[in-house]
Amino acid sequence: MKLSKETARDMLYKLYSARIFEERVNEMFMRGMIHGTTHLSVGQEGVAVGAIYATNKDDLMMSSHRGHSHCIAKEADVKKMMCELLGREPGFCKGMGGSMHIVDIESNNYGANGIIGPAIPIATGVALALKKDKENKIIIDFFGDGTSNTGVFHEALNMAQLWKLPIVYICENNQYGMSTSVEKTVSVPNIADRAVAYGMPGVVVDGNDVFAMMEAVGEAAERARRGDGPTLIEAKTYRWLGHSKSDKRAYRTREEEAEWKAKCPIMRFEQYMLKDGFKDDELKAIYKQAEDYMEEAVEYAMAAPIVSLDEAKSLVYA
Amino acid sequence: MKLSKETARDMLYKLYSARIFEERVNEMFMRGMIHGTTHLSVGQEGVAVGAIYATNKDDLMMSSHRGHSHCIAKEADVKKMMCELLGREPGFCKGMGGSMHIVDIESNNYGANGIIGPAIPIATGVALALKKDKENKIIIDFFGDGTSNTGVFHEALNMAQLWKLPIVYICENNQYGMSTSVEKTVSVPNIADRAVAYGMPGVVVDGNDVFAMMEAVGEAAERARRGDGPTLIEAKTYRWLGHSKSDKRAYRTREEEAEWKAKCPIMRFEQYMLKDGFKDDELKAIYKQAEDYMEEAVEYAMAAPIVSLDEAKSLVYA
Amino acid sequence: MAVITFKQAITDALREEMRRDEKIFMMGEDMGIYGGCFGITNGFLEEFGEERLMDTPIVESGFTSMAVGAAMAGYRPIVEYMFSDFVTIAMDALVNQAAKQRFMLGGQVKIPMVVRTPTGSGSGAAAQHSQSLEAWFCHVPGLKVIMPSTPYDAKGLLKAAIRDDNPVLFFEHKIGYSVKGEVPDDDYVIPIGKADVKRAGKDITIISYSYTLQKALKAAEMLEKDGIDAEVVDLRTLSPLDTQTIIESAKKTGRVLITHEGVQNYGVGAEVAGVIGDSEAFFYLDRPIKRFGGDFIPIPYSPELEAQVVPQVETIYEKAKELLK
Amino acid sequence: MAVITFKQAITDALREEMRRDEKIFMMGEDMGIYGGCFGITNGFLEEFGEERLMDTPIVESGFTSMAVGAAMAGYRPIVEYMFSDFVTIAMDALVNQAAKQRFMLGGQVKIPMVVRTPTGSGSGAAAQHSQSLEAWFCHVPGLKVIMPSTPYDAKGLLKAAIRDDNPVLFFEHKIGYSVKGEVPDDDYVIPIGKADVKRAGKDITIISYSYTLQKALKAAEMLEKDGIDAEVVDLRTLSPLDTQTIIESAKKTGRVLITHEGVQNYGVGAEVAGVIGDSEAFFYLDRPIKRFGGDFIPIPYSPELEAQVVPQVETIYEKAKELLK
């Protein structure tokens, strides 16, 4: 696969932004600048960027509890994301939702969900709406390996196939649901194999290979757009950090982590770009640009106001 | 497969009893002698009798909302069943449960359930207990085609396979969930194919062939007993009557019904017995015996008392 | 004005709204050829087709969440459960998703959806098909809960629910389906959140809703024969609750009996009693605030017992008499 | 008597009971190496092994129903949900199965199982991880509901729950995990269904439970400085509710404030108010029965707002003062 220079640059910027965002948030948590909890996607950025760049801007996306990379890939302004994580008024959700509920409907980002499971049928319901709309749009839906065991996964995939809905299911198999390895929770070697149970195609992809992701999702997206129904894609990847801020990662070895870090999706994308003629300095400049904007975002967010209780209450009902 | 004369006689008695019970209950509903609703299993008796005769008396069984045949095959006294349907004190559940909740724990019959779905994980939980008990018992779990679409089916089968639980799942595909045909609700041609999604064997059986049922369930039961885990069996069959008492069956043709009636499981079993040397009169005598006992059961039940409200209240907590 | 059944009123409201707004569609089990478990959508398939009358697999959880998604994306789904007891399977979809998405997303979306479902006891369907669980949903910010007692209210409130931009639970009593009453021929809506004094009186206030309200009205007739003038308040909407009408009636009569079929403990009557006991009406009360709900027992199958565990005309009458002693 | 945290009390109760009875086993997510979301079962895997400490897939619905089956077949499962908000996924297993199986089967089985789960707000986890939904379960015949406020009560009541032959829901406030208190070294149980007067007083009764009870005690100290002698009643068990203790305290002080973190509308306070308002205490009341629960809003993520939508020490104090005017 060959990308235009501009697209490659743009994608790298997204990959860097996603990585920097998570690292910055992690640090802010450590320093007590953010309260609550969060789920970071360091190491999984390739899945998000690859998948989203295989679809159109006016295609829709639904994310998971580990959704920052998806949002960034789907053009969410990190300023508004940072505000949301800090519970501030300019945040995407006015500070009502926080990390687990970032959405950006304007950018066709239908957002994250804090409950494991229901986002799959919700995304499927959006797909039903898209089919009714007849505007040839599709939705891609990200969820974890652990989430693929939930009942609603089964219910939703069955209906999506029955009704040939325009949706691409992307299971990010990062090897663990919190501390529990996928071998202990999934009764088959590949989650993609479960597609057989719904008569839809199932595809295993190297989730750390942005190009492989683009290809698989691109094909599935076309299928969905044609009216041929859903596809289940399993993207094998790895979460570098703990599940959430309080995780000591006692359930896995440092060697295993090192092995996966060697397969860093960003590094692999950088190699492609260097091969494609980009200079090291150009890459560094892109990184710097992302980093600078992130600092701006943090500063902006720290100074931003909080909504009043009255305004919060006004949001409960339409 | 060859049965002892005694077993054959016993099985035919059960088949007849099941058929007569349903016909009698149907009539009593029409005549307003029973209130509420019920789900009759006329046409599906072969699945129940075949499956249960492939297991031991001290093996367990869990049934569905359409459970009368299962109960009768599992040695439930039709007197106590009839009492239950009439809401009387000598009923299996003292009249608290009615048709949808008949159980007979003493005979290892863990009973029916009025909610579509949860009986599958409940049976799986019983299987977990059996595994812990280490007494080499297994459980067979009946449910419908429509029920196989529920989330808990997915959740339970996954766990049963992960933990190699001693359970045999028997999906009675009677072609409809209420009025909705299986083609409209199941996204694959065979429900048994879904076993692939859990790494367990999936078997399609002619549910109207008692011997085929015995063979398939017998094998699966042995597998479960050996500690090799669960099997998903799909028994293709047909419900002759309406879903429940108020069903006009507008969703299917009388021709389709006639086709399936020609495949009557009882008739086929009678043919085997005649071939095996039984005389027509002997069969008639067995029928008469079942019929007579059913009349006795109805009379007994009609005269039986009702529990007091105080006793009912005492059943809420242990 | 035609006299029609409660059931017909529901059917009419649904048909008229489906005709009015193309964005409305229905999801549920066996709603097509079968017309739904209670025949509410008989004939809809012919008129609206499979796209707008979707027969689903038996997955209340999955299809309710799908409805949430479709609502987020601009549609107005109406979901049916065959029996209200099956809400247990869709609680996450309703409580963590439908009720909260708008709020959690800072107002970026609205969730205009209606869940309607037959509820209550009296049909001999036992403990898993006879419950009255409405109180649960009233405890959830983001939801609205409606439970009418007459064909007129049913039609007007169902239309209001369908036109509302929030998730609304609409409970229809399965025995109450046969209640008859006058319904205007023209289009009308009844505002959500307004109780209705179904019978004015001065000696005692009986507060109820849904099918039990019908029993309360009959009990009021019995009381009338004893020379007692009972006021009967129909809550109609349980959330938001019309506290003003409740308080005014309590002030007026000084004696309050709250009755419903749902289990009394932690039921709707608790909230109504709580509202009265914490209001100015407190100072006008001559007697303790009497609650009379369902017994603390699952609904038994046996018909004789089934009738005994929920309020009936006679027992409501008796409770009222006690309060007047 | 050692001074330990609420969290430690839970861990100790679980460990001691697991040692006592081989039929007990635990099911939940990440309870093994990880020790559970809040570290309650740290070290259990080593002691009890995978058979008795089962890490499940993330399927609250499926594994709760499995627990029901295992209980029917003679075991005593203890189920953990990481956050009480996830009960929404297991409602059918709890309400239509666990609560009713014994009754529906005419007493043929018992369902000795405990569901324990961290609950409440204050951890910045937003609307889907901060709810207090206990009122729902109190409305369900067949279930028991416990919600202690101190390490002593937590340990004694959890043991009672585990030894009970019925399904029990046991809610642990996640902020309350750090509350410290004395706990006897010897084995003890606290009977289910008994409230506890945590502070005797004569001017006003403050009724509460769980972590809000701790806030109520602090508010009572503030009141004391104003010369007001507040009685603080800890419900401890919400179902069955100890109506006697509630009524006696209300009679004694004549002024009642009920406070909890769960949403006020249709919350636990409604039932408590309902009980008082329909009892002889009614005749002793000097003031309306005041309820002070959570605001009718999903819990906001923003920490400032999160704190504002549930009762706090100061606001409880203020409400009490109002009632004493």
Ligand SMILES: Cc1ncc(C[n+]2csc(CCOP(=O)(O)OP(=O)(O)O)c2C)c(N)n1
């Ligand atoms: C219903 C429910 N149960 C449990 C949780 C707690 N929880 C949050 S994330 C998570 C693990 C999810 O695993 P996976 O689907 O593999 O996604 P990953 O975290 O690996 O991205 C769990 C158990 C939840 N949010 N919702």
Ligand SMILES: Cc1ncc(C[n+]2csc(CCOP(=O)(O)OP(=O)(O)O)c2C)c(N)n1
């Ligand atoms: C959760 C739930 N939803 C709906 C129903 C109503 N219902 C009872 S039986 C049935 C059809 C079940 O179909 P299937 O599993 O194929 O079994 P069959 O009736 O054909 O034996 C339905 C929809 C129910 N009991 N529980």
Ligand SMILES: [Mg+2]
């Ligand atoms: Mg994972």
Ligand SMILES: [Mg+2]
């Ligand atoms: Mg069927």
